[in-house]
Amino acid sequence: MDTYVIIRRNGWRTADDLAAAAERSTAEGSRMPDDIAWIRSYVLAERDGSLGTVCIYQASSPEAVRAHAAAAGLPVDEIVKVADTVVVRPDPVAAAASKVS
């Protein structure tokens, strides 16, 4: 499996919508464990008040990423393959969902 960055801009109106999407992503991911594994995501505060995400997944192919997204009802703006990971500092603590909106 390769690692991919998936960019989903302006995908959701509220944190609840995003949380529901996360559940669906997990559910669909568990149906195709050999093809896709969700690693992490950063939630984006879009200018118009909506939310987007930058997601890191491992997947067997870009097509698997898209198939997973279609099944879980997630938008896909762009898929980019990860060449290397460089961690400089640990991530800031994840903001609680209620703080974002």
Place this chain on the structure above:
Amino acid sequence: MSIPTSPLLEREEELRALEGALASAIAGEGRVALVYGEAGIGKTSVVRAFTRLAGDVARTLWGACDPLFTPRPLGPFHDIVHGAGSPTLAALDPERDRIELFAALLAELGARPTIAVVEDAHWADEASLDALCYLVRRVDRVPCLLLVTYRDDEVGAQHPLRRLLGAIPSAVATRIELAPLSEAAVAELAAEAERDATGLYELTGGNPFFLTEVLAAGGDGVPATVRDAVLTRALGLGVEAREVLDLASVVPGAIERWLLDAVLGHASAAANECVERGMLVPNPTGLSFRHELARQAVLDAVDPERQAAYHRAVLRALEAQEDRDALLSRLAHHAEGAHDREAVLRAAPAAAKRAASVGAHREAAAQYARALRFADAIPLEDRVRLLERHSYECYLTAQDGPALESIDAALLCYRQLGDDRGLGATLRWRSLALLNWGRTAESEQAAREAVSVLERLPPSPQLAMAYNARASLASLDEDFDAAVAWAHRALELADVVDSVEARVTALGTLGLAHGMRGLQDGRALLEEALALARSHGLESHAGRTYVFLGMAASRERSLAQMRKHVVAGLDFCEERDLDVWDDILLAMRGWLELEEGAWDAAAATVAQVHARNCILSSTQANVVLGLLRARRGDPDPWAPLTAAAEVAERTGQLWWLSQVAAARAEAAWLEERPELIPGLTDAAFAHARERGAAWPMAELAHWRRHAGIVPDLPDDLTGPFAAQAHGDWTSAVEQWRAAGCPYEAALALAEGDECAQLLSLEELNRLGAAPAAGVVARRLRARGVRGVPRGPRPATRESPAGLTQRETDVLHLLAEGLRNAEIAERLVASRRTIDHHVSAILRKLGARTRGEAVAEAQRLGIQDR
């Protein structure tokens, strides 16, 4: 190889039912859940999964009944009491204080939310059954879910468990029967264990336990544990019954009662004993084992000499029958088991012929292979016929290696026999097979040799077919003149020797040669060939003609026509096991879906094709995959395109070379590296030019224009690519739209004025063609157009109520009246996801019920999106 963990596929409904029962119990109204099915169906797995799911909501107490000759009295309840850890309960003496014990048990189970599991109740001792009867009548007063599992096939009318089952009040009972796994689930588990799934479903009947054992064991034999399970049970049979069982084990499928009697004399009583013990089950035709694996296990325990003796006896009995035609494959099977060479050579070829005539080519290939195993001593003339038939059936079922082996063995035979007619025909056949495997140079050589050998003899259908082989090679290289010349020679000769098969193939090749120039020219010929092939039962030729029709339509992008032919061809070939054409048609369907803009479908089709074993189809699929990724802007378009290029180079045929060159040129353009285009297309363009092949020339010239190469095309060239190459974008757009190609139409629009470019951008965004959309957006901005969107519009903005595209899809299906489970199946998503979507829809539309949601959606006009 990985051993699959507990296969809990296809048990969602069952778990849901258990959850429902538990919910009721927790609310204070206890329930009884009965989970049953055959041995190995996975009752324990389901129960374990369920208790895990239940988590902290209720405690779980486990008890199991013993499969001993004298089970522990109250065995399962000892376990449960132990698990509860209650000292009072432990102190009670079952023999003295039975009712007191039962009451205390009930109280303990109701002390807090509890799941009490009693496994394998078909082995329950009498005391445990009494306890269960007591509990089921009172469980509705306590927060307890009583979960009882049992093997229903061991619980006959007289079985003690029946009493309990009848005693459960229906309001309190949830009955959950576990069904075997579906074929798809079996394939999934096999894939996980990296094993070939062929025949696994038939072998195991979808029984999870058996399946797991087989996958864990690896190799071909039956795993020891299943064998042990089966043989232990068989130990209980009387001598005569065991003989019935052993005899039945050499007969695959079912053994008829008359056959049993014919071999063993009067066998009913013994046979009935087998049935009562559950070793054999009656079905309409006779008696059979419950599982193929069980049969295998019993068979393995029968020593080889007795096996052969049984086979001989069955063979005699079957041979004495009148209607032997219906028994051919069985005769062949028993003949082999009896090591009776003559009988095999009598039955197997006949069985093969029969199978081939009903389109079961896999079975036919296997029967010919069986005959060949016994054919060493037969005359060469007969052996060579078997070899030819075998190779043909293997060819049809995409078994390239065995096919070529048999072909070459046949060639040897004909040389030994000094039979030039046979030699020539087989060489021609070799050429055809190699052509299909992409080995063009070898195919050409075989075709030349075939012609030269056969021209030494008087005119024959075989010579006509050899001429056609030359024509085929020429047409795939788009050497129109040569193809037509050879095809006409073939056609003339076909009429002289009055061979329908030769006529059909020649018409097909001629039609393809014309079709390469545009469907109109070739269609009449191809349709004539198809009709002739079908009416004369020449199935493989019909399959080939479907492929040619598809190719001709694809050449000029007549997508509607192509779809018609490809779909009809797929149906035709699937029904008749014509893998060789089916694989190619499937790859063509992938290309079709790409061009139609159905990109997700194309991706799925490509994955299907790659799972098969056909190099040319995989190459077509790689072209599709490369273009798909390039057009979407997804990573790695070049890997599949390079793989396709390698195969294309090896074939040296323009049909492949031009496709690959055009695809790579497009990928380069989309990556904004037009400087690569000349290098990628020079050779193919020159080749196309040399052949005078209009379509490939126009397509390649169009891409080369992007690299600044002024198109040097004949003036009379038509078609959308030519129009675009000459700058006539309006005509190109019209033609692309008429053809049904939204992506190419959008690209053509991009060459137009500002209005056209805005339209183009919208269309490209709709398709998800990010790179092309980026190119057009930049052009617009360069013109000074303001407010050009930077990317596809966000999904949530589309719909008034803020429904996503996916939610809108679900809403459409809700409006059609589908239930969640049906929607999940239709959209290929999990049930849970659909439940989430429906909740979200209700919430966003402010509706309390599905009906309200549909009405509200109609009011808002969401339905029309």
